[in-house]
Amino acid sequence: MPTAAIAAERLAKRYGEVDALREFNLEVRPGELFGLVGPDGAGKTTVLRILAGLLRPSAGRATIDGIDVTADPAAAKSRIGYMSQRFSLSETLSVLENLRYVAEVWGVEPNARRQRITRLLEFGRLGPFQDRLARNLSGGMKQKLALAACLVHQPRILLLDEPTIGVDPLSRRDFWIILYDLLHEGSTILLSTPYMDEAERCGRVGFLLDGRVVACGSPAELKSDLGVAVLDLRCPDPRATARALRRVAGFESSVLFGDRIHVTLPRTGLDPAAAIARARAAGVAVADWRTGGPSLEDVFLAYTRAEPPPAAAP
Amino acid sequence: MSRAVVEAEGLTRVFDDFVAVDHVDLHVPAGTVFGFLGPNGAGKSTTIKMLCGILRPSSGRATVGGFDIVRETERVKASLGYMSQRFSLYEDLTVEENLRFFAGVYDVRGARRAARIGWALEMAGLRGREQARASELAGGWRQRLALGCAILHEPPILFLDEPTSGVDPASRRNFWEMIGDLARQGVTVFVTTHFMDEAEHCDTLALIHGGKVVASGSPSTLKHRHVARALLEVECSDLMRAYAALKPDPAIASVALFGSTLHVVADDEAAARATIAARLGACGLALRRVERIEPSLEDAFVAIIEASAGGEG
Numbered sequence: 001m002p003t004a005a006i007a008a009e010r011l012a013k014r015y016g017e018v019d020a021l022r023e024f025n026l027e028v029r030p031g032e033l034f035g036l037v038g039p040d041g042a043g044k045t046t047v048l049r050i051l052a053g054l055l056r057p058s059a060g061r062a063t064i065d066g067i068d069v070t071a072d073p074a075a076a077k078s079r080i081g082y083m084s085q086r087f088s089l090s091e092t093l094s095v096l097e098n099l100r101y102v103a104e105v106w107g108v109e110p111n112a113r114r115q116r117i118t119r120l121l122e123f124g125r126l127g128p129f130q131d132r133l134a135r136n137l138s139g140g141m142k143q144k145l146a147l148a149a150c151l152v153h154q155p156r157i158l159l160l161d162e163p164t165i166g167v168d169p170l171s172r173r174d175f176w177i178i179l180y181d182l183l184h185e186g187s188t189i190l191l192s193t194p195y196m197d198e199a200e201r202c203g204r205v206g207f208l209l210d211g212r213v214v215a216c217g218s219p220a221e222l223k224s225d226l227g228v229a230v231l232d233l234r235c236p237d238p239r240a241t242a243r244a245l246r247r248v249a250g251f252e253s254s255v256l257f258g259d260r261i262h263v264t265l266p267r268t269g270l271d272p273a274a275a276i277a278r279a280r281a282a283g284v285a286v287a288d289w290r291t292g293g294p295s296l297e298d299v300f301l302a303y304t305r306a307e308p309p310p311a312a313a314p
Numbered sequence: 315m316s317r318a319v320v321e322a323e324g325l326t327r328v329f330d331d332f333v334a335v336d337h338v339d340l341h342v343p344a345g346t347v348f349g350f351l352g353p354n355g356a357g358k359s360t361t362i363k364m365l366c367g368i369l370r371p372s373s374g375r376a377t378v379g380g381f382d383i384v385r386e387t388e389r390v391k392a393s394l395g396y397m398s399q400r401f402s403l404y405e406d407l408t409v410e411e412n413l414r415f416f417a418g419v420y421d422v423r424g425a426r427r428a429a430r431i432g433w434a435l436e437m438a439g440l441r442g443r444e445q446a447r448a449s450e451l452a453g454g455w456r457q458r459l460a461l462g463c464a465i466l467h468e469p470p471i472l473f474l475d476e477p478t479s480g481v482d483p484a485s486r487r488n489f490w491e492m493i494g495d496l497a498r499q500g501v502t503v504f505v506t507t508h509f510m511d512e513a514e515h516c517d518t519l520a521l522i523h524g525g526k527v528v529a530s531g532s533p534s535t536l537k538h539r540h541v542a543r544a545l546l547e548v549e550c551s552d553l554m555r556a557y558a559a560l561k562p563d564p565a566i567a568s569v570a571l572f573g574s575t576l577h578v579v580a581d582d583e584a585a586a587r588a589t590i591a592a593r594l595g596a597c598g599l600a601l602r603r604v605e606r607i608e609p610s611l612e613d614a615f616v617a618i619i620e621a622s623a624g625g626e627g
Contacts, residue, residue, distance in 0.1 A: 039482045041452025138355030166479045168353040168508050169612050170619055176571055180554040194482050197573040258514045304484040
């Protein structure tokens with residue numbers, strides 16, 4: 001068994017009265033693409049900051065390539081590239097200047113510097129914009145620059161905290177092509193994301209709730225473990241229909257999915273035709289329906305629903 | 315046609331020699347949810363700033379709530395609420411202090427102030443957390459508080475600039491329920507988002523690229539008008555190798571990653587199916603499913619942007 005690229009054992013973090021992280025366990029294998037998902041405030045950023053050596057855990061142990069991040073932070077940090085949620089480069093330097101600066105901070109040999117930066121510019125499709133000031137970059141390009149900057153010291157392990165927030169669909173596709181290239185070259189990636197279509201692409205996904213991993217597995221496993229089927233409905237005026245459906249027994253979970261409605265039902269004893277008849281009897285117009293498995297977003301919503309209401313949570 | 319609450323004609327803004335917004339026409343009827351989409355840097359925020367009376371247009375004209383955005387700036391500002399995920403709250407202030415501060419800004423006083431602050435706390439689910447600092451709140455609650463602050467004065471028009479950026483899927487849904495409620499009460503909502511599933515909730519969409527409106531219509535109009543070719547969903551092993559294998563081929567117009575599948579656009583469906591099977595087979599990849607599907611709004615977005623000439627992304 002090779003050493004885990006990233007491991008956390010019973011990690012905990014307390015802020016005053018609040019447990020941001022409790023008994024958090026994680027093992028990411030070399031070469032894996034692992035996604036952390038969960039509601040806001042579940043502890044995703046805290047995990048990544050501890051692993052990046054920016055935050056000391058209150059208890060437990062975290063390792064990068066077997067190196068304890070608390071005992072030997074410098075060695076651990078040299079192996080990781082960390083991209084925080086906030087743009088942490090200089091807005092008043094150009095793309096090229098930012099990369100040069102980061103290379104200097106990491107002590108990259110001057111001879112190697114030029115070549116490496118050229119490669120990163122090419123890799124991030126940033127070449128044509130190398131002289132543009134960071135503050136004049138669009139959101140998508142800024143994120144690509146931030147990613148390029150965290151690759152300057154050639155880390156094999158990447159920790160990315162919601163890297164595609166505020167990025168348009170086209171740039172987001174571009175960003176993912178770069179991530180796949182990195183994986184192809186053998187990198188290990190741990191990322192958090194609010195996009196369930198991104199989570200679908202991960203080899204494994206960990207679902208965080210209240211500072212704890214409540215479910216972990218491949219997207220397929222997470223979906224099948226939920227033990228539900230999804231009734232996918234097409235209705236006129238889906239927004240109003242979803243609201244009306246929620247008042248029908250068995251349809252409480254009705255949510256909009258684009259222009260369709262998803263209802264999650266227990267897989268055991270499922271009788272979709274009877275359920276549809278019940279909805280129609282209650283006066284809900286259902287134009288067309290089919291059954292299928294849940295999407296990762298259905299899984300997300302199912303776990304989140306079990307949460308206490310917002311006002312009661314920390 | 316119903317009364318337009320936001321109306322723009324030839325709205326243009328030039329910065330030095332850069333045309334950020336280029337002759338934009340908009341027509342947003344009262345009580346509707348209008349989605350303003352486009353790539354990063356397309357001119358969305360500049361347009362909103364002009365409509366809110368914060369930035370003067372270089373040329374063209376616009377009215378918001380019937381008021382001219384240049385000559386009646388103060389009346390425009392009084393009739394709208396504005397919120398963006400990034401700049402809306404004072405992080406060092408508590409929940410209640412933020413609400414009181416915005417009540418002051420909007421001149422909401424006396425009994426009405428108490429009632430509106432109470433309403434905002436209920437709506438945001440922040441009862442019992444009045445003394446928490448805004449900086450301590452997680453994304454979803456912070457965003458609901460920001461919305462509460464933006465509509466304390468019950469404005470008939472609401473501008474939301476990427477309101478759900480950095481908010482989890484469940485909170486996003488929650489937020490859109492609230493937007494739907496506001497629209498039903500007659501509030502006109504003008505919103506930008508990068509989440510295409512959210513764009514589906516809008517009554518009308520306009521897509522802006524390079525400062526110009528390149529497409530507009532209802533979500534279903536956009537999907538069907540702009541993705542005329544066959545769209546195939548491909549499920550297979552090793553997505554990235556499959557992506558690379560399919561890219562350079564005349565039978566295939568475009569390939570894109572879509573969740574855990576690939577979306578392939580082609581003029582000739584049968585030829586594309588044959589190519590997909592042959593190419594993946596040659597790489598030793600397992601082809602699990604190829605299915606012709608209805609385009610999603612994301613497919614439409616990408617098709618429109620790509621057709622309106624190579625942007626910088």
